[in-house]
Amino acid sequence: MYEKQRKMIGLMKEILQEDxxxxxxxxxxxxxxxxxxxxxxxxxxSDQQDDKFEVTGGGVGVIDALFDGLKKRMADDYPSLESIRFSEFSIEGLISSDDSPDVATQAEAVATVGILNSENKEFQFEAKAPSVSRAGIEATIQAAEYFVNSERTYVKLHEILEHYRSEGRTDLVEKYTDLMSKVVQNTSYSEVVEQIRKEMR
Incomplete structure (x- = not known):
């Protein structure tokens, strides 16, 4: 994962906390x-509240199918997911250096999933697991988490910004405007902004 993505995840966790x-x-x-x-x-x-749900999808491969299912399941609540698309999938096998006769059972696969945003900027997500399909699935789940949390962060920052704007706190308005400009680099939030405007009417 790119260093910039790691920093962005840190920011999202700081803003969202338990959300x-x-x-x-x-x-x-x-x-x-x-x-x-x-x-x-x-x-x-399941999510962090241990609420369980099922995702179903179809595609030309496992990752494409899961990505399709995640978007169908979550895009109504997180419309920015419609602005991203699956771009690549690669897999690398890792063989343990252990001399154990069970070395085959200790092999792992590293999957890398690429996602393109609305500006054709690529994001990469990587996961390691004992099987190819599991590694690919976990990397795809990471991608979904990233963009859902990004939208949640954008909305939360907008709420905070409007609060401080109403209080005339220009110093904090500047701070949170800068943070929003960082988050908006992830992908387009045009539909999200339109939803916010409708709710404010």
Whole structure:
């Protein structure tokens, strides 16, 4: 993951506190149609409040299918997800240096998932796991977390900014305007801004 992304995650956690979304994968099932070249996935997840939900999607591969499912499941609440798209997936196998006869069971896969934002800027997310599909799924979940938390942070900063603006705190207005300018580099929030305007009418 890029250093800039790590710093952004730190900012999002600082602003959101307990509202920072963390997703955990519990199980998944795959159905691959080799003739059609398509994959369907059903993935069981939970958030930081341990609320469990299921994501289903389809695509040309496991990661594409899961990315499709996550967007369909979450884009109504987080419209900025519609401005990002899956761009690449790579996998690297790691073999343990251990001389144990069970070395094959200790092998791991490292998956890297690329996401393009509304300005065609690429973000990369990486996960390590005992299987290729699990590593890819966990990297894709990281991507969803990142952009959902980014939108949550944008909305929270907007609320804070409006509060200090109404109080005439120009020093803090400047501070939170600067923070919003950093978050908005992640992707477009045009639909989010429109929703905020409607709620303020």
């Amino acid at each position: 920072y979304l963390h997703l955990q994968v519990h199980s998944y099932t795959l159905n691959e149609d080799l003739d059609k070249g398509s994959v369907d996935i059903s993935c069981r997840l």
